[in-house]
Amino acid sequence: METTNTLITQIKKMALPGEVQQITGTSLLVKNLFLFLCNQSDCPIDLILLCRKDGMILSCRYATPGDDLSGHTLDLDRLKDAEDLQLFKVSDDYIIAAVCPREKSAVLSDLQKDFQTLLGIIEQDETSSRHLLHCLNSVKNAISIYDENATLLYANTSFCKDLSIPNLEDALGRNINDVIRDIGAKIHSMEDNSSSLKMMDVLKNGEEVIDWEIRIESTEGQKESKLVSNDMYPVVDETGKVTGMVELTHSRQQDIKRTRKIMGFAAEYTFDDIVGTSKAIKEKIRTAKEYANSPFNFLITGESGVGKELFAQSIHNYSPRHKGPFVALNCANFSDGLIESELFGYVGGAFTGASKNGQIGKFELADGGTLFLDEVGELPLHFQSKLLRVLETWMVTRIGSSKQIPVNVRLITATNRNLAEMVEEGLFRQDLYYRLQVLTLEIPPLRERKDDLALLSDSFLNQAAAPYLDTPKILSSQAKKVLMSYDWPGNVRELRNVITRATVLSKSKIISKETLEESIASKGYMLKAISTDTPAERVKQKLTEIDNAYTSLLKEALELTAGNKKEAAELIGVSRNTFYRMLEKYGE
Template identity: 45%
Template sequence: MLTSDKMNTTACFHIILQQDNKKYLYNLNMVAKKLFEFLCSEKGLTEEKLTLCTDEGFVLSSFPGQSIQNIVHEKVDSNGKEADFIILASSKSERLTEISDLQCQFTDFLSIFCHNEQVRDYIFCGLDSLPVSICIYDKNTRLVYANADFCDYVQIKDREAVYGMRLDDMLKAMGVKISSVKKPHDQLKVKEILKYEKPIVNWEVEVIYTKSQKENILATNDMYPIFDREGKVNGVVEIARLRNKTIREVRSALGLTADYTFDDIIGESRLMAETKQLAATFAGSAYNILIYGESGVGKELFAQSIHNCSERKNNPFVAINCASIAPELIDSELFGYEGGAFTGASKNGQIGKFELANGGTLFLDEVAELPLHFQTKLLRTLETNQITRIGGSKNIPVDVRIIAATNCSLEKMIEEGLFREDLYYRLMVLNITIPPLREHPEDISLCAEFFLQQSAQQNNLEKKRIDADARKLMTEYRWPGNIRELRNVMNRVSILSKSTIITREILAASLQPGSFSISEAEEKTAEMRINEKKIAIDRSNADLIKEVLSISKGNKRKAAELLGVSRKTFYRMLEKYEAFLK
């Protein structure tokens, strides 16, 4: 549309676009400038006095190198529509008709551009809303496009800044490492797509974040080649489906994580404090650790705490009880096997515990139970940091820290030829001895209260407390099963006791008769001896009641008659010896 200013010296050509298109454009002024200059050049109008300006009068471009931006012009056309851009020309120009054609072409081309940008923006917004990561690389692995989920996946804060970067350089700059789950390596599959021109689907990877505290995650990647019109591969599109769970959550579900820390180890005695401090000091090293301790003292609890206090805490913690694996299966369990390696083997093979623990900690409980033939193989693995699957020939590198535990004297086993001396020294670079519960009796009540309250919560029971006599009995008892036995006893009394007070009698009834061993080293007081006799009498009376109930087949009236007491007295006896009748 052509209008003139008040002085009739300037012709105004108004450019009006569809209003719903403009909002989608981030660089409309730059595109308008380049389009205007291109059309002026094509039509040979570069020597005419022409100026392109915005609706606010900002000059975008002018010919022939001079500006007439200060000339007053109208912002609306004859129909009252506000212009988006205005082309100013001299009203005395002899080429106003060509300039009018320029206006029409400029409007058409810019409108097409706006429409395409609108469609493009709709597509990109749609891709950004998808819960999968999508990216496109060119034939040189340079990043061409990435949606919002992919940017979060590899921690890209400014996607425009990484467009054009090679894949390797981009991942390095973002502090992201991609590692295959099934066959750990860092080779990226995008390069294989470009080389072999075949899609790869369901490639499972671990995404490792090296520059942030973000937990590693699992992802499944699908990659497809992009072909040009001539059928040649000129790029790759990658779709990554991130798992909902982090690596730690997955490992937890598979039992490959350590749940406990030193804060979870109950004990305020000097002996336990020194043991925890020593273990925490060892955790900071890279050396193997050997843990000694009687059954039930919490060797795995210490092993998990050491792992969680080490630099390997974000990597797997894999535990195996060496005594629970048959000697003929120990090799395949720890080293894994290839498909069809032996009769009954899975055709897909199986990954071993060493590979599962790669980068983390392998806890070998009851290590003294390892068969001699396997001790030799374990020694070689510790020396070379490599394993070979059963039925395979490839050496697989592993980075694993060993924490071994035993309740046996390995030194004695070495003398008897049951344990290799060289393996012993490989395992015992650092060693910790966890004291039995009887050596730090001041921690018994603290542990007992914890287990008692824990049992009450788990079973929706009323809170209970332990009286002074029961506490005294706990310190007199030698606890051959250590912490494990204490926990089991507290679980038992919390269920059996109908009272909120755990008495000495209730506690004594919950201790296994064959394991009831009061420390003989301590001199018994008169009160202790009397209590022992009372407990013995109560047990005898309870046995008598059980016998008469058995004879009377549960008929309490007949049972009372057999004892020569009234039914009322018999019911009182049942209530009194309830703890011993369980």
């Protein structure tokens, strides 16, 4: 007995200084089986230990009551050197160590055999289950299963990776809140900024929740936070009682990739698709290629229809970001209230009419690639400061949330308006203007590169014939003269539409002068009048359009503020002095 007490003292010295681990999962099942066999045995054992192969003590029993060493870890190599201690290998995973009289060792051997038999039965019954679990471990999405009390019953490898769980066995059989606390993590909902787990509502109400976004953060601040979405499905028995829950987790990048695929965020065109051999267009292509490899913001200017998005897509495909997404947004297509949600996204229920699952913004969708903002001059003044903030920090915050999301985006903007003039008028922020136009490219109108008209028209004739697998039609010599005499105020876009229309209208393979003139006239332009307009007349016409727009803006601002000029100035984002100057110039 003295030898046993000495051995126990040695084992305590080895085990007690170490950290105690909770016995869970399969280890807990094996421990209970072992205790059952020990209770059934009449073996006079002075000391018996059941250990895992890593040295963790699952069960410790000895004749004299004392400290419970279960959960402590031993150095098995040192244990093998202990005198009077018999070791029995039960399997590759478990070892029995015992002190008992030699004449009774046969009883201990029988205990070993019975234990091996029970483990073998379990192993045989679990073959199919193990295969299933192995398959689930191959899934890149995190999968976890809980009982009605939020006790973790199963988790695959991806789940452990997402939460940085070092040992799954130590997590199984424990409440998920305790698991999260012990690994040093915090869970924040991107939907309502809550730190409570949404799964508790699922277990309570029995209603599934789809695409619930959360941010996983380390309390130690050493690990990068992760943004993931959870799908939570309650498990209900035949009486309707919730007995557990299955949770599937997908990463933010998976969500973004899925959205990109559905919405087709990719750049289709390259510089090879830009048709033209004129000196003007070749110079612009050369400059654009030089700019493409830089990381700086890019402003493309030019009249409507000159092909600004064609250049934007070409720049993206020529840049180091060509494997990333190309996300385009026309700022003129969204009202003041919607442009922010489109670019930054929102959490569920952030405003009336918002999707309950929220929405990923264009900045996030463009992460790692290019965001193209067309008609950037149409951005409302109140939003311009928010866009400027993003360009300074490269962090976005969804509407209804306080969490900032980092983005890595190359911004290309385009406009057919004079932003410098808008800055002078107080309609565009000067600081944003300088931030956008680090690199600039002005695309010349078609009337300034008429040398490209023949090539462009041939290209559009081929495109018009392609859907019908037909031989392309050609322009008569007289039609070509009309082509060259017209100023093309709608630029390349108008030329494409006119050629397509002429192809449809022409009854023969040769498009006549009359057919081409009819195609131009049906566009809404008077051929003779436009072709004789002087540059000064065109500028005057545009200035009139701008004046009308400013007049309408001032009138609407005053109506919304019941005539209060101070409030109206604040509404459109200009100083009171600037507002009075605008009233003097544009007021009716």
